[in-house]
Amino acid sequence: MRAYVPGYDLRVAPNLSEALALLAREPGTWQPFAGGTDLMVLLEAEKLAHKRFLSVSKLAELRGIVVTADAVTMGALTTYTQVQNHPILQAEFPLVCSAARETGSIATQNRGTLGGNIVNASPAADSPPALLVYDAEIELVSARGARWLPYHGFHTGYKKMLLAPDELLRLIRLPRRAKPWRQYYRKVGTRKAQAISKVCIAGAAQMEAGTIRDVRIALGSIAPIVLRAVKTEDVLRGAKLAPETMAAAKETLSREISPIDDIRSTARYRLRVAQNLLEEFLSQLGR
Amino acid sequence: MVEIVSKIGIECTVNGKLSCFHAYPMARLLDILREELKLTGTKEGCGEGECGACAVLMNGAIVNSCLVPAIETDGADIRTIEGIASGAQLHAVQEAFLECGGAQCGMCTPGMVIAAVALIERHPHPADAEIREGLAGNLCRCTGYQKIFAAVVRACEPADRPHSGKR
Numbered sequence: 369m370r371a372y373v374p375g376y377d378l379r380v381a382p383n384l385s386e387a388l389a390l391l392a393r394e395p396g397t398w399q400p401f402a403g404g405t406d407l408m409v410l411l412e413a414e415k416l417a418h419k420r421f422l423s424v425s426k427l428a429e430l431r432g433i434v435v436t437a438d439a440v441t442m443g444a445l446t447t448y449t450q451v452q453n454h455p456i457l458q459a460e461f462p463l464v465c466s467a468a469r470e471t472g473s474i475a476t477q478n479r480g481t482l483g484g485n486i487v488n489a490s491p492a493a494d495s496p497p498a499l500l501v502y503d504a505e506i507e508l509v510s511a512r513g514a515r516w517l518p519y520h521g522f523h524t525g526y527k528k529m530l531l532a533p534d535e536l537l538r539l540i541r542l543p544r545r546a547k548p549w550r551q552y553y554r555k556v557g558t559r560k561a562q563a564i565s566k567v568c569i570a571g572a573a574q575m576e577a578g579t580i581r582d583v584r585i586a587l588g589s590i591a592p593i594v595l596r597a598v599k600t601e602d603v604l605r606g607a608k609l610a611p612e613t614m615a616a617a618k619e620t621l622s623r624e625i626s627p628i629d630d631i632r633s634t635a636r637y638r639l640r641v642a643q644n645l646l647e648e649f650l651s652q653l654g655r
Numbered sequence: 656m657v658e659i660v661s662k663i664g665i666e667c668t669v670n671g672k673l674s675c676f677h678a679y680p681m682a683r684l685l686d687i688l689r690e691e692l693k694l695t696g697t698k699e700g701c702g703e704g705e706c707g708a709c710a711v712l713m714n715g716a717i718v719n720s721c722l723v724p725a726i727e728t729d730g731a732d733i734r735t736i737e738g739i740a741s742g743a744q745l746h747a748v749q750e751a752f753l754e755c756g757g758a759q760c761g762m763c764t765p766g767m768v769i770a771a772v773a774l775i776e777r778h779p780h781p782a783d784a785e786i787r788e789g790l791a792g793n794l795c796r797c798t799g800y801q802k803i804f805a806a807v808v809r810a811c812e813p814a815d816r817p818h819s820g821k822r
Contacts, residue, residue: 378680473792561791
C-alpha cells in the first residue's frame, strides 16, 4: 500500500548556506533526502513517518572525492558507483569498494550515497563496517559551524546518532595508512546479489612474524548498531595466530555481539556465522 | 490532518524530447512516465527497488524509477524503453532478445533491456561475470534467465556473425 504522495513535501536546497539556514530555522521539521533508495522504499510501504524532506542532491559541497597525502575525503553524496570506480579507493580502501559493490543493485548503487548509508543508521548497512575498520572521521555542518567526529561512536543506539536536528553530514575522511594491512570483507545474505545482510564483517590486520601486531574488526546486523568489536580486537592484538587465540576471539565475539531473531535471520544463525566469518578472516592472516 | 503540498513544474528531457509537467514533488518517476507521459513500456514490479522492472536511464546511468522522486528529475535526461530503438530500427539488444527468445510474459523485459543497454554502454565486450552482475538487479519470475543471458551475449557479437548459440 503506497503512502499518500501529496502529503509529503520535498524541496531541493539550492546551496549549502540556504539548506543550513532552513535546518536552523525549523530544526527537526526537515529531514535530509539524498539518493532516496531507503526513504522511497518506506514511502511505498506507507512507513515513511516524516512528512517534510530537504533534498541535498544539488549541494556541490557534499560531492566529490579529494585525495591528499594523508587522507581520502569523500563528500556525503558520493555514490556507491563513484566509490567503486575510484582508483585510490580501489588500491588503498578495498573494503569500502567491496561494500559498495555489494550494496543493492547497480541501479541502487547509482543513486544511493555513502552519507545516506551512515545517517539512515541501519544496523544492517553495508559500508559502515568498512568505514569503522578504516577509522573514518566524519564532518557535520550546521549554521553554527562545522565539527569533525570519529565515525566510531557516532551511532549511539538503534537509529540513534550524534547528529543534531540542524546538522548535515558533509564529509567522510579515511586516513591513508603507511603500511599495508591484510583486509577482509564478507557479507552473508539470502542470495549473492542485492540481498540485505544477515551478517556482515570487515576486518584488517597487520601481521609480524606470526603475531597479530594490530587488528580492527567491525560487524553489521548483529547488534542495534554496526559494531566495532573492540573486545575481540583486544584479545587478538599482540597474540600469536594460534588455535587458542582463534577460540578465545570467537568466545569473546559471542559475548560482544547481541544478534536477534528478525525477518531476515535468527540470533542463533547470526552468532554462528559471525564466529565463522571471524575464523575465516583470521585463517587468511596465516597464509 | 494531512497537509497537501502543491504540484511543482518540472522540465526534463525524455527520450530526446523536452517534457514539461506538473507533479507532486514526491511522486515517483515511474508514475510520471506511465500516467503523465503515457510511456507505459516501463513496468512496475515490486515498487521497492528490488526487481528492476521499472529501470530507466537517468543522465546515462541505470536507476529504478520507483525510487526517484519527481523533483529530482528536473533538468535530467531520461531514457525509457521507448527511447532505445531508433525509429523502426531496433537496438542490437532488442534484436538479440527477439532472436534468442529472451522474453516470456514480458513484464521484466523492458527493465532487462535497459540493464543490458546500460551494461554494454559501460562494457562493450562484457565477460560472462560482468553480464551476470549487470543483470543481477533485474528479476524474471518466468525464470527465463538463460535465454536473457544468451541474448546479451548475442547482442555483443558483431552483427554479421552467425548466432553462436548458448555459451
